[in-house]
Amino acid sequence: MEWSEDALNTILKESSAGNISKIHFDRSKKDHIHLIKRTSSSLSKDIQNRIFRGYNCQWNIFTCQKLLTPSMLLFSWRVLNDLIPTDDILKLKGLKGPSRCHLCNNDQESSDHFFFSCRFARDVWKNLTSKFNINLINVGKGNIKDNLKDWQKINLMSLPFIVVWFLWNARNKVKHEDMGINPDSVVANCQAYLQKLISWKNFTNKKAGIGVIFRDHTGKALLYFKAPYIAVDSLETKAIALYWAIKFAMEIQWNWIIAEVDSSLLVDLISKNLSPPWNIIQWMHKIKKIISEIKLQISFVYGEANKAANFLALEGSNSNHGEVSTSHPLPLQLLLQGDKLHIPYLRL
Template identity: 25%
Template sequence: MTRHEFLKMIEVHHRWVQDLAEPIPFSSAELYLDARVADLITENEWNTSKIIRNFMPYVQQMITTMPVPSFSNPDARYWKFDSKGRYSVKGGYQKAIGFYDNPKNQSRNMLEGWWKFIWSISVPPKVRIFWWRLSKDLIPTASNLKMHHIPTAETCHYCGFGKESTIHALFTCHQSREVWKQTTYWSWIKKITNAPTLEICLWLKWTLTKTDFENLAVYTWAFWKARQTAYHGKISAISGMDIHWVLGWLKDYKKAQRSLHVTTQPEPQNSALYWTPPIENHWKLNVDACFNLNSQSFGIAGIVRGSNGEAILAFGRQINQPLSVLGAELLAIKYGILELKEHNLTSVTIETDSLLSKQAVFGEEDYLDYEGIWISEIKEMMKSVAVDNLVHVRRSANVIANALASFSSSSPTPFSWVNGEFPT
């Protein structure tokens, strides 16, 4: 029997598409349950129009990207419970005792690649953990809570239509879709239906490049976090949230990861752990930036202190434009230098707990957009204001600047306090 003849024998509703753990759902009744895969093939090519009419959007691309055999192959036995088709005594025993009767065990081998993929993507660990939980339907949606005997309504809290499953909460709820429309991934997201969670995950892996999947993974994590924050009443709604900061945040993470492996300009091991006053007749400016999830804005701030440790100047403002974390940290430095210039302060050391911003200012890497412009401006202003140095310190040595940035992120009113005007 040739491979093509074998395809003709396989019924369409069987699990014949790689990475689909359950029978393929139909979107129309055009195909009968005894239809064969060969019914979808015309002259050694997939019948695309028939596939589009009969299968869910997330399945269509999986099918059409499978190569149709153009020549006959020798017959071969294939053990479907092994990823390479090889029979083993262990596999036979597991089949005999009913191990593979559980759908989760049927798909065990082909899912090994998925788990390896999830743990290999270049995103922060908390995002990888979130996607591992998402894949296993372990995030606390209303439907999952109900299934674990927690008394709660299964209806979606936001749209009021249907059960709040994992896929509904993240992708198909109309409020969720309003957020996804802000991203470049809407063309994929709008194709998602309320199919099994794992199948959607595998389809996204199949469809997207690894970089695009990483971006989408962080978007999804940030959206779920905002959705939970809104549910607990800390923000008013999710449909209007701005998630453009996500890609900048991921970009900064990847840059920081790369910096761990470079051998040029290593960071000294003696970065200050606690704040210390400058020498007499000199000043220290500590700056920081902070993102507020509730207000969807950054806060930047700084404080200037002298040799006796007393503050003589502090400033802060809320930034509502979409920025990367690096961009916000650079903006804090820039505004800090502008404050120094306005108050005629020289002989100043600037301290930041952002290692990336220090490396950006003193490094040779070219940055595009606003980041590159601000780096150039900072370099020029440091010369004109006679800034002694820009140094990296630990967060514990930048506590007050961080507190002021956190305050600014939730306050729309900018402030600039000088000696004698500080609030109590």
Template identity: 25%
Template structure:
């Protein structure tokens, strides 16, 4: 919390919600020369901001102008508590809320999933797919556009997670399974899959997610290289087919008291021949 600001570095300390060096993307090589404290940019009760910041970072300047200096001692605050103090309880909660590090290998590579589909997911997670952004980094001069929505550049997260077409597919999965997958990242999707206690249903959901990623890539390639625009219904049929084939070979068992995988859900996935083995 800013008091007098004497002990707060204007550029590198987090007095603004986020360090200015990060907001302004200042190279790390210059950090050692940024020694000014907050009072260096104050004159009386007014801020005196460098001209280049006014030109290039008007939103930052607007926010700085609204920041008040109370004139007391500077102090460190913990942002996740109401009073700003870091108590033992707050420390414990922070440690216990750390995301679980998943062994994604065991989720992606499975005996009942075709290796080609697992390999596609593995490449997506390691950002090795030959998408526009990766090809441009390698010097290829190409049109930078998503072929599934034609309204955004083709980037990893957009194509597989946030594109209108992809979002619709993830919403369909949520509807079929009566769950809510967090599709902000692939890691969060598989983390939500891992939370299911029923092993067989978990396997089917993971398989469905992997087939969805593969289907998105297939639809993208069909549009780009063959000029064929596959519909949402066609994509769904492809996911149902692949998930049904994988599900029937699963050795896992389903508990009668676990996740309720109803006939309605089974039919929605096209898994009419999928038999659960109750424990």
């Protein structure tokens, strides 16, 4: 039997229709499902590769492919082709009804308003660009596809798609799950994703390590522990290390703890009660449950001031098992001694 080429040409590109029309089939035979086993990639990744192979999307979002997940990439393609179901798009399809922006509750919902003009979205952009010191003065505000040249010029092609992805997720939680959302939670998700990209080279195998050192009020080191761990990103390792540090302290009845962490995001997640990124939700739940039983003061310190713990984390990532000890190896002793000096010194 032959295909109807006229019908194929109405729904497919000419090249695709030509390839399909070459396939012969027998209408008298029943259809069968043919499954191809794939072990090198996920199903969603395979679908994404098949959908976008050979197609030139608006301003070619292939440049973002390595920085976006398959779901983000598909969503980005839908954004560029006006295929996300905002109220203005639904009206064009004949689905008319009352319209409001679910994030700001002030204006009608449209893609242009939703991503940049909405008060909620403006707060997200303001906080995020402030945290990462990003200058968007030369980037146009409004429809993303009209301003992609601007994003390309500052080498931040993937940033708008990351932000609008988390904005869209927040919008859906408000609309479909009746959940309360604030801009800080969206910023936290964007920040966690961006930090994962920044530190991705250090987590290509997802093998990491945790390291914690306990000191008394005079700064004297009491004991330390280190251990290997499998983690998605650096934020997750910090959360895991904090949880086990608190739990270990409680086991030996240290109920007043001052924790110094070199992750400002983790400090904000705990002290400001923000919504955590997906990959550390369980750890944040455990941390908040356990700190209700003790007195905890948590603060941020720069990595340069946390060399001893970072040294232990690196040692932990290269070991096969955890270790708790009060006998400090020489490199750790030097780092601990350096913390007490009032002059510059070299930390290795």
